[in-house]
Amino acid sequence: MFVVSCAFALLAGLFHVLIFIMESFRWTDPKTMKAFSIASEHEAEATKEMAYNQGFYNLFLGIMALGGAVSALAGQHTVGVTLMAAGTASMTLASLVLFTGSPDKRGAAMKQFAFPALTLLFLLLSVVL
DSSP: OHHHHHHHHHHHHHHHHHHHHHHHHOTTSHHHHHHTTOOOHHHHHHTHHHHHHHHHHHHHHHHHHHHHHHHHHTTOHHHHHHHHHHHHHHHHHHHHHHHHHOGGGHHHHHHHHHHHHHHHHHHHHHHHO
16 A cells, blocks of 8 residues: 555656646646636736746645655655655645635646545555555
């Protein structure tokens, strides 16, 4: 179960690195605009600075999850579990905020929720079982 939790933490981290790239460097790209339901280039330009900043939040969460999984798999159990739990719990809670606060973005919220929530579930199961 523990290795499975690490695998999901790696996936969650990589997904958040992808979000970082989209928000911080590709915000006005048509594919990114479609993914984030941005209606116009004007709206993308108006929110570009906010997205750039938000992208770095996602990067830092991704680094926590990735670093935690790598540390845990390398034998640094306490550090690894702490980083994985902190990173993926923050991701999970942020996705719930998106889900409840933006009904039109519930699909994106569920995508952001899946890997970190599964990380926490399997991490918990690895402790309990």
